[in-house]
Amino acid sequence: MPPGQRSELLHHLARRIRDNVESIAQLETRNVGKPISDARWEADAGAKVFEYYAGAIGHLCGQTTPGGEGRIRFHAAPANGRHRRHHAGGISLSSSPAGRSPQRSPLVTRLCSSQRRSPPLTALLLGQLAQEAGLPDGVLQVVPGAGSEAGNALATHPLVRKIGFTGSTEIGAKIMKLAANDFKRVSLKLGGKSPNIVFPDANWQRAPDESPMSVFANTGQDCCARSRMFVEQSIFDDFVNPNSSPPPRRSSLGRPDPR
Numbered sequence: 001m002p003p004g005q006r007s008e009l010l011h012h013l014a015r016r017i018r019d020n021v022e023s024i025a026q027l028e029t030r031n032v033g034k035p036i037s038d039a040r041w042e043a044d045a046g047a048k049v050f051e052y053y054a055g056a057i058g059h060l061c062g063q064t065t066p067g068g069e070g071r072i073r074f075h076a077a078p079a080n081g082r083h084r085r086h087h088a089g090g091i092s093l094s095s096s097p098a099g100r101s102p103q104r105s106p107l108v109t110r111l112c113s114s115q116r117r118s119p120p121l122t123a124l125l126l127g128q129l130a131q132e133a134g135l136p137d138g139v140l141q142v143v144p145g146a147g148s149e150a151g152n153a154l155a156t157h158p159l160v161r162k163i164g165f166t167g168s169t170e171i172g173a174k175i176m177k178l179a180a181n182d183f184k185r186v187s188l189k190l191g192g193k194s195p196n197i198v199f200p201d202a203n204w205q206r207a208p209d210e211s212p213m214s215v216f217a218n219t220g221q222d223c224c225a226r227s228r229m230f231v232e233q234s235i236f237d238d239f240v241n242p243n244s245s246p247p248p249r250r251s252s253l254g255r256p257d258p259r
Contacts, residue, residue: 001136003057010054013133017047020129027121029256033219036257046126088162089154091147091175147171155179166223167191195228200235207239 001009017024024046025039032039127142143150151171154160155178164187165175172190179186196211198204207229214226231239 007054007057009134010050010057013130013135014047014050014054016129016133017043017050017126020125021047024122024125026257027125031120031122032221033256038218039256043122088164089157089160091151091154091163091165091167151175152178155184156181158182160184163187165189189223191223193228194224194226195230196226198229198231198235198239200232204231204235204239 021040021043024043025036028034028039028042029036123142124144127140130140145151151165155163155175162185163175163179165172166189169190172188176186176188196207196214198207211226211229215222217225
């Protein structure tokens with residue numbers, strides 16, 4: 001497909017997402033339980049991803065270097081070593097499908113996205129909007145199924161040259177082992193125990209108020225949640241003293257959409 005047509009299709013898909021931001025957000029809120037304001041932001045961010053890559057298509061080019069008198073060498077691959085993968089597989093989590101799925105889609109020739117057996121409806125809706133935008137059949141495929149079935153099939157299929165996975169460390173290790181059999185490239189975003197690090201030269205009095213949301217945001221379903229705190233020893237006693245900082249804000253629990 002010519003680059004101009006590819007760019008036009010991605011812009012068209014971005015418009016279809018923007019036209020359906022509220023529908024996507026409502027589905028996302030019901031799937032995950034996140035606040036409706038977060039879901040609306042993520043749906044809009046998904047459109048921005050496609051807009052960005054639609055514009056980037058015209059700027060992905062090779063470089064030339066001197067090759068002797070009267071000659072130049074043309075390097076088709078970008079200088080940063082990134083290459084387009086003709087077939088890629090994405091195995092996604094269910095905590096943020098509206099925000100994560102678009103990030104894997106624009107720069108591969110064919111993407112097969114595997115979702116869990118009870119798939120996020122927003123991932124299915126993205127596939128529908130892609131069809132409505134005019135993407136050719138087979139370019140984006142959303143496959144519901146258990147990881148041991150659909151996920152394993154993607155990780156071991158000889159035509160799939162790239163695997164992206166977001167989820168647990170345990171499953172990420174299994175995917176890397178499966179992909180190693182035929183040297184697939186692998187990108188993993190796995191859960192961890194990331195810390196908040198508090199230094200004395202920062203406005204550390206705000207940390208007790210702000211830190212809880214770093215682990216409880218998105219109903220706690222966040223692969224980069226900061227669930228620990230490292231506090232420099234010189235301020236530790238003051239930090240744990242409840243009188244040293246304002247009382248932490250309260251988080252409201254209940255319906256994610258107050259309407």
